[in-house]
Amino acid sequence: MSRSVRTRPGASGRALSEAYDTALLDLDGVVYAGGSAIVHAVESLAAAREGGMHLAYVTNNALRTPDTVAAHLTELGIPADAGDVITSAQAVARLIGDQVPQGSRVLVVGGEGLRAALRERGLVPVESADDDPVAVVQGYGGPELPWGRFAEASYAVARGVPWFASNTDLTIPSGRGIAPGNGAAVEVVRIATGAEPQVAGKPLPPMHRETILRTGAERPLVVGDRLDTDIEGAFNGGVDSLLVLTGVTDGVRLLAAPPRHRPTYVDADLRGMLTGQPEVVAAGGGFRCGGWTATAGAGALELDGDGTAMDGLRALCAAAWTAAGDGVCELDGSKALARLGL
Numbered sequence: 382m383s384r385s386v387r388t389r390p391g392a393s394g395r396a397l398s399e400a401y402d403t404a405l406l407d408l409d410g411v412v413y414a415g416g417s418a419i420v421h422a423v424e425s426l427a428a429a430r431e432g433g434m435h436l437a438y439v440t441n442n443a444l445r446t447p448d449t450v451a452a453h454l455t456e457l458g459i460p461a462d463a464g465d466v467i468t469s470a471q472a473v474a475r476l477i478g479d480q481v482p483q484g485s486r487v488l489v490v491g492g493e494g495l496r497a498a499l500r501e502r503g504l505v506p507v508e509s510a511d512d513d514p515v516a517v518v519q520g521y522g523g524p525e526l527p528w529g530r531f532a533e534a535s536y537a538v539a540r541g542v543p544w545f546a547s548n549t550d551l552t553i554p555s556g557r558g559i560a561p562g563n564g565a566a567v568e569v570v571r572i573a574t575g576a577e578p579q580v581a582g583k584p585l586p587p588m589h590r591e592t593i594l595r596t597g598a599e600r601p602l603v604v605g606d607r608l609d610t611d612i613e614g615a616f617n618g619g620v621d622s623l624l625v626l627t628g629v630t631d632g633v634r635l636l637a638a639p640p641r642h643r644p645t646y647v648d649a650d651l652r653g654m655l656t657g658q659p660e661v662v663a664a665g666g667g668f669r670c671g672g673w674t675a676t677a678g679a680g681a682l683e684l685d686g687d688g689t690a691m692d693g694l695r696a697l698c699a700a701a702w703t704a705a706g707d708g709v710c711e712l713d714g715s716k717a718l719a720r721l722g723l
């Protein structure tokens with residue numbers, strides 16, 4: 382488990398789908414956005430699977446059951462079984478089950494995914510603080526979750542009942558914009574109680590542990606679009622990661638990533654799983670990748686040459702991350718990124 386500071390994207394002579402046995406794929410912004418598959422996702426995942434890679438889908442969203450997520454993926458043209466889907470509901474149910482006896486009552490503020498995960502661990506979901514719960518768990522409950530549920534959680538937590546959260550993502554993307562996520566709901570109970578929950582979801586170890594236990598992955602590659610969940614989760618778990626630019630991360634954020642947010646590889650979309658990854662080499666005081674050379678200038682990153690946008694971005698990452706060391710690069714990369722159309 383190497384945690385040395387990464388200062389440039391990694392290289393792979395083999396296709397990533399051959400170099401790693403299992404892809405641990407984030408869903409939103411990687412495989413789908415809203416109701417539709419992301420461009421190139423369906424055919425890239427089919428090709429990776431045909432080549433022998435095991436595909437698993439790892440989501441912080443605790444609302445839906447693995448069955449429902451698998452059915453959605455299959456409908457999009459990405460055949461999946463419930464066993465291929467790992468949710469933060471399952472991770473938090475294991476975390477609770479490790480701390481309370483079998484058959485314990487757990488007050489649920491969330492959706493069916495969370496209730497099903499608790500039952501799978503031999504725990505009994507209850508709805509009221511008056512049902513004598515020995516734990517309280519919060520997971521994303523969707524827009525229909527009544528406000529009174531937060532009051533039930535608050536009453537129990539204020540009495541000292543241990544409090545758990547599937548994840549603390551503050552926002553969740555919807556087809557109509559950005560909605561409050563489970564992290565916002567957790568803040569509601571925190572404000573009422575002053576207490577602190579135990580959290581399972583990405584980027585924390587319980588979620589990574591759940592994923593490895595369920596997939597049996599020996600050489601996993603985390604594939605995600607978010608630096609502070611997917612990529613940081615891979616960093617915390619000591620495994621390699623591929624950032625794709627089809628979701629929430631743009632070039633500016635990537636260049637400014639602190640060490641725990643720097644992916645092993647970066648590519649435009651899931652086609653990057655099917656190819657090798659080029660080497661970024663030190664050259665002339667800067668870094669070269671393909672036809673591009675990036676250097677850290679006075680106040681700004683500079684880019685010379687020509688080639689693909691991704692090679693240019695990889696060279697810029699090396700220049701920015703090397704200049705930043707274990708901090709955050711403050712050089713302006715916007716002009717260089719504009720040259721790449723990023």
Ligand SMILES: [Mg+2]
Nearest residue numbers: 407409410606
């Ligand atoms: Mg995502």
